[in-house]
Amino acid sequence: MDRRREPVGFGHIFRKISSKERIGAEMQGGELIYSVVGFVPACDFVDNAMLISNLGYLLAQKGLNTCIVDLKVFYPNLYQYLDVKPVKKADGLIKVLKSDKVDFREEIQATKYDKLYLLSPSPQDLMEEYYDFDFEHLERVIQTLKGMFDVVLLDIPNNPPLEFCLGAMKFCHIGFFTAAERIEATHHMVKLLDYASSVGISTAKFMSVILMNLMDIEFDYKVMRETGFNIVAALPLVKDATARAHEGKLYVKDNPLLNKHFMKELSRLAGQLAGQS
Template identity: 70%
Template sequence: MDRKRRIGLDSIFQKISSKELVGAELQENSLIYSVVGFLPATDCTDNALLISNLAYLLSQKGLNTCVVDLKVFYPNLYQYLDAAPPKRGSGLLRLLKSDKVDFRDELIETKYERLYLLSPSQQDLMEEYFDFEFGHLERVIDTLKSMFDLVLIDIPNNPPLEFCLGAMKFCHIGFFTAAERMEAAVNMVKLLDFAQSVGISTAKFMSVVMMNLQNIEFDYKVMREMGFQIAAALPLVKEATVCAHDGRLYIKDSPIVNKYFKRDIQKLADRLADQ
């Protein structure tokens, strides 16, 4: 590991080595709900765009923030944060396989202060992720929770996969992300019913972030009737996608930011920072 990067991590995480966690005094977190999950309910959402820009805003508030990409088959958050992906077998996969691995060696330090990434490798084989259970994911999330002020998790909508239901189980609060699609409310209810049937609390996933809005006539009343609350509504912005393709953050690097996008993502950041 690069010495400068290791020193930077050490300066923030004095007690992180998983080999030394037993009996160590863990960092006290002033945030009650520090592990936040984002779960797509429909097509035409872009979790990586939302999470990367939101994580940057939170880090700028002085919060040590870790983004976790649980899309183990198709990780992409490293691209949005302009970071080099981990090599095959390292990153998330190595931490899941062993409780003896030092987290500092597997975290990716982004170019943004106080913002880190834990990602699978794009070169990992799919079958390498089939045998993990809830306990493996719980251990990783619990360690990250003790290390960071906030942990933002990109959850794949793949209910048979442990990384979907496990993340729903172990995060403190969650947000569905949805587009203006007629199946949005049905998909959310169906997934929550399944999660509840296997003993996972679903009350924490009753907030929705609407993504890529195009002013389509859409019946939001259905969501309200089913108990969902709209936490933020982000319009479709071409420049945001262009920035992502270039490895830039729209909320930071675009010379002109859509005022509605900025207002609602800032509102969401304030909500998470002030909880």
């Protein structure tokens, strides 16, 4: 069971990565202007689904109609984290991608949490069914969702040849890399942004990093700032958050023993995205 007490030595991690603010200047506006937000994993040992599901809940609790989109078309898992039934084969995301005549309201799943919704592929869909989609299909879906919801959170696969990776990076308003204390994380971020830039996709909106599952491993956090990235949040490893996810429960909801650092960082990020000071 998770405790409020921080792990030994954890406090100095925050001192090492802290600057005057751990929120980039591009997020300092006073109103909600970034309604489509993307998250891309930079390395192993991050859990985007856990991050996005809990963040989506906090945004919904602020009164924002929030839709989470699982773009991991080959291995969707957000339906498990939000405790909803997987959509049937050929329904959900692939159906709205294929035709502009489909009613989105029939393909978007309501979760058990007020104002929080999910658009997901079916785990039964075949991989080859997603090869023929291009940027225009994804742009239409994102633009439609933008008109329906206050906030759209995109779980983006780090798979550059896949249209759902670069297309989502292109059409979101702001993006975050999620990274752990792994030596390859910074290299992977630079490499993906170089490739995106080479095909005409703006990379300035993906210069913010959310550190996840920190365990006080010896790591040079300065290398990220030296390569132009802003560390905007730092989340410790919380075993109970993962355990609750396995049961389809959200860590930030109704948990009497919340890790104070995890909750503080995630709440601050939700507040910034919601345009609150």
